Amino acid sequence: MLYARLIIMRLFKAVIVLFLIVILNFLLIQLAPxxxxxxxxxxxxxxxxxxxxxxxxxFGLDQPMYVQLWRYVSGIAMLDFGYxxxxxxxxxxxxxxxxxxTLLLTGTAFLxxxxxxxxxxxxxxxxxxxxxxxxxxxxxxxxxATPLFWVAxxxxxxxxxxxxxxxxxxxxxxxxxxxxxxxxxxxAKHLILPATTLALFFMAIYTRMxxxxxxxxxxxxxxxxxxxxxxxPSIIQRRHVLxxxxxxxxxxxxxxxxxxxxxxxxxxxxxxxxxxxxLMFEALQQRDYNLLLGIFFFSAALVIVFNIITDLVYRxxxxxxxxxx
Amino acid sequence: xxxxxxxxxxxxxxxxxxxxLMIIAMAILAPLLFPESPWRMVQRPFLPPLSQEGFPLxxxxxxxxxxxxxxHGAWVSLLIGLVSTSVxxxxxxPLGAIAGYYGGLIDDxxxxxxxxxxxxxxxxxxxxxxxxxxxxxxSIVLAIALVSWxxxxxxxxxxFMSLRNREYVEAARLVGQTNTTIILRQILPNTLSPIIxxxxxxxxxxxxLESSLSFLGxxxxxxxSWGYMIGAARTVIRQAWWLSFFPGVxxxxxxxxxxxxxxxxxxxxxPKLSRER
Numbered sequence: 001m002l003y004a005r006l007i008i009m010r011l012f013k014a015v016i017v018l019f020l021i022v023i024l025n026f027l028l029i030q031l032a033p034x035x036x037x038x039x040x041x042x043x044x045x046x047x048x049x050x051x052x053x054x055x056x057x058x059f060g061l062d063q064p065m066y067v068q069l070w071r072y073v074s075g076i077a078m079l080d081f082g083y084x085x086x087x088x089x090x091x092x093x094x095x096x097x098x099x100x101x102t103l104l105l106t107g108t109a110f111l112x113x114x115x116x117x118x119x120x121x122x123x124x125x126x127x128x129x130x131x132x133x134x135x136x137x138x139x140x141x142x143x144x145a146t147p148l149f150w151v152a153x154x155x156x157x158x159x160x161x162x163x164x165x166x167x168x169x170x171x172x173x174x175x176x177x178x179x180x181x182x183x184x185x186x187x188a189k190h191l192i193l194p195a196t197t198l199a200l201f202f203m204a205i206y207t208r209m210x211x212x213x214x215x216x217x218x219x220x221x222x223x224x225x226x227x228x229x230x231x232x233p234s235i236i237q238r239r240h241v242l243x244x245x246x247x248x249x250x251x252x253x254x255x256x257x258x259x260x261x262x263x264x265x266x267x268x269x270x271x272x273x274x275x276x277x278x279l280m281f282e283a284l285q286q287r288d289y290n291l292l293l294g295i296f297f298f299s300a301a302l303v304i305v306f307n308i309i310t311d312l313v314y315r316x317x318x319x320x321x322x323x324x325x
Numbered sequence: 326x327x328x329x330x331x332x333x334x335x336x337x338x339x340x341x342x343x344x345x346l347m348i349i350a351m352a353i354l355a356p357l358l359f360p361e362s363p364w365r366m367v368q369r370p371f372l373p374p375l376s377q378e379g380f381p382l383x384x385x386x387x388x389x390x391x392x393x394x395x396x397h398g399a400w401v402s403l404l405i406g407l408v409s410t411s412v413x414x415x416x417x418x419p420l421g422a423i424a425g426y427y428g429g430l431i432d433d434x435x436x437x438x439x440x441x442x443x444x445x446x447x448x449x450x451x452x453x454x455x456x457x458x459x460x461x462x463x464s465i466v467l468a469i470a471l472v473s474w475x476x477x478x479x480x481x482x483x484x485f486m487s488l489r490n491r492e493y494v495e496a497a498r499l500v501g502q503t504n505t506t507i508i509l510r511q512i513l514p515n516t517l518s519p520i521i522x523x524x525x526x527x528x529x530x531x532x533x534l535e536s537s538l539s540f541l542g543x544x545x546x547x548x549x550s551w552g553y554m555i556g557a558a559r560t561v562i563r564q565a566w567w568l569s570f571f572p573g574v575x576x577x578x579x580x581x582x583x584x585x586x587x588x589x590x591x592x593x594x595x596p597k598l599s600r601e602r
Contacts, residue, residue, distance in 0.1 A: 017441060017444055020441055021445065028453060028454075028457050031457050031458070032457045033457075033459065138337075141581065141584060141585075142577070142581060144584070145529070145533075145577055145580035145581040145584055146573075146577050146580075147533055147536050147537065147540075147552075147555075147573060147576050147577065147580075148537070149537060149540045149555065149556075150555060150569065150573035150576065150577070153555065153559060153562055153569050153573070154569075154570070154573065156562060157562055157566055161562070161563050258444075258446055259446060259447060259448070261446050261449065262446045262447055262448030262449050263448070265448060265449065265452070265541070266448075266537055266540070266541075269541065270559065280449070280452065281541060284452065284456055284541060284542065284543070285542065287456070289456070289457065292452075292453055292456060293453065295449070296449050296450070296452075296453045299446045299449045300444065300445050300446060300449070302446075303444060303445070303446050304444060307444070
């Protein structure tokens with residue numbers, strides 16, 4: 001009962017945020033260079049005046065601003081994002097076709113970064129004053145400071161060009177005609193480089209978060225009790241400290257994960273991964289504003305969905321937190 | 326202990342400061358060592374590093390001097406990092422101060438507004454903003470500032486909330502100082518140290534953002550930047566590794582140095598807090 005209300009509240013909030021983003025998109029279209037009629041209609045500058053006037057009438061651009069805004073918002077409420085002007089295809093269809101690849105990439109990267117980040121962070125927390133702990137944190141700082149797109153390029157250089165271990169581009173081997181398990185294996189091989197390079201940056205963040213969170217948890221009374229009981233430090237670390245530090249880590253990680261969509265734009269561009277990030281790069285190069293804004297809306301929606309899921313998982317996992325807030 | 330002694334106790338911060346000074350020197354010396362525009366084609370293309378005198382890092386796909394680009398790029402990165410952080414502070418500090426000082430409904434509204442900006446994926450918003458405003462130093466600075474002010478607002482708000490009921494603030498109120506005077510003269514100076522630490526980390530993030538934008542082709546077409554150099558060399562990575570390798574190292578070192586300096590500032594400005602960890 002409580003969860004049902006909570007979900008409704010969160011969805012209500014999400015709708016408001018998405019509504020504000022739609023309004024932001026509408027304002028951005030007004031700011032975009034060129035005629036909004038041309039942008040909305042999905043036509044390049046080639047159209048003649050008469051045609052543009054027709055378009056203006058059809059899209060209601062001769063109407064006052066608030067009517068236009070209403071039309072735009074109600075269009076998006078019915079999943080009508082207009083047309084991509086270079087491709088002549090509905091923006092919604094384009095995004096839907098590319099979404100699975102992005103979800104696969106960001107999902108894999110999230111799991112890799114979370115697992116490795118928690119392992120590295122708890123190792124660093126257990127070795128606070130030792131050089132090995134400092135080395136882990138120094139590495140985390142280096143990964144944090146490295147530009148994502150550069151790591152991606154350098155990994156292509158090392159693992160595809162010099163070592164020739166992994167494919168550098170694409171989603172699967174074109175023309176190989178794999179099916180079934182062979183196809184899954186092929187996609188997995190293509191996934192390794194993009195997912196690990198995207199994961200590195202977030203792994204660095206999660207390593208720092210885990211360490212802080214575990215050092216906080218280690219200050220708690222029950223840890224002192226466990227130590228006084230004479231439990232082995234390794235057992236205390238695993239059973240008492242890590243378990244209690246884990247929940248806040250996962251929550252914070254979930255909130256950070258929204259930014260992964262942004263990182264995916266860079267990795268997908270380097271690896272020609274056919275997701276919405278690569279689509280955004282293509283839209284950028286063509287100055288396809290309507291497509292660009294559609295993808296922007298979807299990436300924000302992804303972040304919101306992710307946040308709601310994290311929130312619900314957190315509340316389900318930790319019964320101490322009640323529906324409030 | 327003096328400020329610098331506390332700062333220098335953190336060895337990483339000292340290393341960071343030295344790297345940062347070297348990069349600043351690069352930016353200052355660029356016009357002296359390479360007075361020609363870094364865009365000029367000066368040699369045959371794809372010259373490997375160390376193969377010819379005057380071209381220690383080789384030439385790019387168009388025969389432009391990579392070393393010259395690297396040095397001129399330092400200036401652009403630092404400039405955009407500093408200016409966009411300042412603009413973000415100009416947005417975030419007043420919003421956070423007002424929200425934290427007055428509380429109540431104003432606080433609610435301003436915080437919802439901040440949350441909204443935090444929900445939107447930073448990088449995607451920056452891309453859209455630059456694409457629509459057309460790439461230029463100004464639009465890049467504005468876009469980076471617009472996506473990076475929310476943490477400032479939150480930090481300043483939290484500081485103001487904890488300080489607004491202190492005795493010296495009550496005293497100032499009793500003497501009849503106006504709210505504006507109290508905010509600017511009494512509370513704001515006491516929130517400066519965490520703001521300075523955050524700002525140094527923000528410069529680092531801004532430099533990463535700028536390089537990512539120009540990597541995607543959204544750099545100012547008139548200025549040479551590290552991100553642009555890597556982006557332009559992306560498709561020839563097999564033939565010419567050095568074109569993307571060196572600018573990437575430059576970005577990495579700059580961002581790393583700023584983070585180290587930020588940590589050192591944190592140690593020096595908040596000695597009680599940081600010693601625990």
